[in-house]
Amino acid sequence: MDYSKLGKQFIGGEWRDGKSGKTLPDINPYNDEVITAFQIASVADIDDAYQAAYKAKLEWDKVNPYNKRDILENAVKYIEAHEEEITSIIIQELGGTRLKAAFEIGLVKNMIKEAATFPLRMEGKILPSTEDGKENRLYRIPAGVVGVISPFNFPFFLSMKSVAPALGAGNGVVLKPHEDSPITGGTLIGKIFEEAGVPKGLLNVVVTDIKEIGDAFVEHPIPRIISFTGSTKVGSYIGQLAVKNFKKPLLELGGNSAFIILEDADIDYAVQAATFSRFTHQGQICMSANRILVQKTIYQDFVDKYREKVSTLTTGDPSDPQTIIGPVINNRQAETLQKLIEKGIEQGAVPLVQGKITGRMVEPTVLVNVKPDMVVAQEELFGPVVCIIPFETEEEAIEIANDTRFGLSGAIHTSNLERGVEIAKKVHTGMIHVNDVTINDEPIVAFGGEKQSGLGRLNGEWSLDEFTTMKWISVNYGQRKFPY
Incomplete structure (x- = not known):
C-alpha cells in the first residue's frame, strides 16, 4: 500500500x-x-x-x-x-x-x-x-x-x-x-x-x-x-x-479497571489473564487493568508468579513477531508514565519490577505496597505500569474497586462463578468480566x-x-x- x-x-x-x-x-x-x-x-x-x-x-x-x-x-x-x-x-x-x-x-x-x-x-x-x-x-x-x-x-x-x-x-x-x-x-x-x-x-x-x-x-x-x-x-x-x-x-x-482475584481463583490462570489485561498494546487501552486486587491469603503466591511472568515480556521492535511490548505512542505519554511511577514511589509504592524508560520504549513496571488513595491507584496508567493491592474481604475489594472516578471495565477471578457475578453487580462499571480479562469488546454487546x-x-x-x-x-x- x-x-x-x-x-x-x-x-x-x-x-x-x-x-x-x-x-x-x-x-x-x-x-x-x-x-x-x-x-x-x-x-x-x-x-x-x-x-x-x-x-x-x-x-x-x-x-x-x-x-x-x-x-x-x-x-x-x-x-x-x-x-x-x-x-x-x-x-x-x-x-x-x-x-x-x-x-x-x-x-x-x-x-x-x-x-x-x-x-x-x-x-x-x-x-x-x-x-x-x-x-x-x-x-x-x-x-x-x-x-x-x-x-x-x-x-x-x-x-x-x-x-x-x-x-x-x-x-x-x-x-x-x-x-x-x-x-x-x-x-x-x-x-x-x-x-x-x-x-x-x-x-x-x-x-x-x-x-x-x-x-x-x-x-x-x-x-x-x-x-x-x-x-x-x-x-x-x-x-x-x-x-x-x-x-x-x-x-x-478513560478507565481505571480493577482486576479482582479471590482466594479460590486459579492463580496460574489469573496471572496470565492479568498480564494480558495490563500489557496488551503497551497498556494503551482504556479497558486495561490498572489495579490488580489480590486477596491476602494468596497475595504472595500471586505476586511471585506475576513477577516471573512479567519478566518474560519482551520489549522492542514491534515488527519482530517475538515482541510483546513496543513503544508508547509519543514522548508525552512516556514522560507522564515516568512522573506517575516516581510519584508512586515517593508516596510509598515499591517497584516489584521496574523497567527502564528510554525515549518511547517503556519496559514493564509493577508496583506493590500501593494504597488505594495513591496517585498511581487513582489515575489512569496508559502504559505498561500496574499496581498490586491486597485486600482482606470481598467487601473491601468492592470498596477499593469503586474508589475511583472511572467506571469502564473490570474482571473478577474466582472458582465460584455466581459469587463472582454477585460481586460484579456491586462494582460500578459499565462492563465487568468473570474469569476473563478486562479487555473485551464484542460487536453485538452493549459497550460503554x-x-x-x-x-x-x-x-x-x-x-x-x-x-x-x-x-x-x-x-x-x-x-x-x-x-x-
Missing part, C-alpha cells in the same frame, strides 16, 4: 491537501521515521467535509437497503484482501505488534459485519391512539450527519466502531483521527469505504490539529451527533460543547462506561439506537372534534 496516497484529506470523495498550509508529519514511534506528511485541514475544509456529508446522505437515503448492506460487506472484503498491508501500517504508525494488529483487524471486520445488518433493521412501529380513527406511526430514521473523533491507541477499530454503524444506519460521516494515527484511524478507513462503493462525500476524513481548527469540528451546525473516544478531560469539554450546541455526545473515555468513563452505549442494537432517531408521524383517517 502506498502510504503517500493516504497522506491527503478525503473530502467530498476527493483526495486533496488541506488548505491550512501547515504540515503534520506522521512519525513511526519506534524509529522516528517519517511515514508521510499531511497538509492539514483548515476550518474551511471542515465546512467542506460536513457540507459534502450532508449532500451525500440525501443520495444514500435513496439506495436500496440491500445494496447498502452489500456495500458495507464490500468493505470487509477489501480489508481481507489487504490484511498484510494494514498490519504493516498498524506496526509502523502505532508501534503495535503483529499480535495487536491481528486482534484489531479482527475486531474491525466483526464491527463492519454487524453494521452491514443495520440497513435491514430500520424498523418502525404502529401504535394505537387515544383518538378514534387515528394511527400513530414511529419511523426509525438516520440522525443525519455524525462527527467522529478517534484516539491513537486502537484507531482502526475505535474509528470504525462509530463510522461503520453510523453509515449502516444511513448517516453521513466526518471523521477526525488523532494526529498520531492519521492513516490507521482516518485515511485508511476513507480508502476502504471508497473502494467499497459508498457515494462520494458520504464519508469524509479530515486530518488536522486543534490549534488550527479550534472548536469548529464540534460547533459546526450540520452534525447532529459527536462521537468521541479519548481522555476524560477532553471528553468532558467536548461533551459540554456538543450539548451547548444541541448535539448529542457519545463519549467513550459509568461515571467519568463515558456516556452512551455502542455496539449492536445500542449503536443502531444511538445513530438513529424515532420520528412520530400520526395519520387521522377521520376528523377530530374540537372543543371550540
Whole structure:
C-alpha cells in the first residue's frame, strides 16, 4: 500500500491537501521515521467535509437497503484482501505488534459485519391512539450527519466502531483521527469505504490539529451527533460543547479497571489473564487493568508468579513477531508514565519490577505496597505500569474497586462463578468480566462506561439506537372534534 496516497484529506470523495498550509508529519514511534506528511485541514475544509456529508446522505437515503448492506460487506472484503498491508501500517504508525494488529483487524471486520445488518433493521412501529380513527406511526430514521473523533491507541477499530454503524444506519460521516494515527484511524478507513462503493462525500476524513481548527469540528451546525473516544478531560469539554450546541455526545473515555482475584481463583490462570489485561498494546487501552486486587491469603503466591511472568515480556521492535511490548505512542505519554511511577514511589509504592524508560520504549513496571488513595491507584496508567493491592474481604475489594472516578471495565477471578457475578453487580462499571480479562469488546454487546468513563452505549442494537432517531408521524383517517 502506498502510504503517500493516504497522506491527503478525503473530502467530498476527493483526495486533496488541506488548505491550512501547515504540515503534520506522521512519525513511526519506534524509529522516528517519517511515514508521510499531511497538509492539514483548515476550518474551511471542515465546512467542506460536513457540507459534502450532508449532500451525500440525501443520495444514500435513496439506495436500496440491500445494496447498502452489500456495500458495507464490500468493505470487509477489501480489508481481507489487504490484511498484510494494514498490519504493516498498524506496526509502523502505532508501534503495535503483529499480535495487536491481528486482534484489531479482527475486531474491525466483526464491527463492519454487524453494521452491514443495520440497513435491514430500520424498523418502525404502529401504535394505537387515544383518538378514534387515528394511527400513530414511529419511523426509525438516520440522525443525519455524525462527527467522529478517534484516539491513537486502537484507531482502526475505535474509528470504525462509530463510522461503520453510523453509515449502516444511513448517516453521513466526518471523521477526525488523532494526529498520531492519521492513516490507521482516518485515511485508511476513507480508502476502504471508497473502494467499497459508498457515494462520494458520504464519508469524509479530515486530518488536522486543534490549534488550527479550534472548536469548529464540534460547533459546526450540520452534525447532529459527536462521537468521541479519548481522555476524560477532553471528553468532558467536548461533551459540554456538543450539548451547548444541541448535539448529542457519545463519549467513550478513560478507565481505571480493577482486576479482582479471590482466594479460590486459579492463580496460574489469573496471572496470565492479568498480564494480558495490563500489557496488551503497551497498556494503551482504556479497558486495561490498572489495579490488580489480590486477596491476602494468596497475595504472595500471586505476586511471585506475576513477577516471573512479567519478566518474560519482551520489549522492542514491534515488527519482530517475538515482541510483546513496543513503544508508547509519543514522548508525552512516556514522560507522564515516568512522573506517575516516581510519584508512586515517593508516596510509598515499591517497584516489584521496574523497567527502564528510554525515549518511547517503556519496559514493564509493577508496583506493590500501593494504597488505594495513591496517585498511581487513582489515575489512569496508559502504559505498561500496574499496581498490586491486597485486600482482606470481598467487601473491601468492592470498596477499593469503586474508589475511583472511572467506571469502564473490570474482571473478577474466582472458582465460584455466581459469587463472582454477585460481586460484579456491586462494582460500578459499565462492563465487568468473570474469569476473563478486562479487555473485551464484542460487536453485538452493549459497550460503554459509568461515571467519568463515558456516556452512551455502542455496539449492536445500542449503536443502531444511538445513530438513529424515532420520528412520530400520526395519520387521522377521520376528523377530530374540537372543543371550540
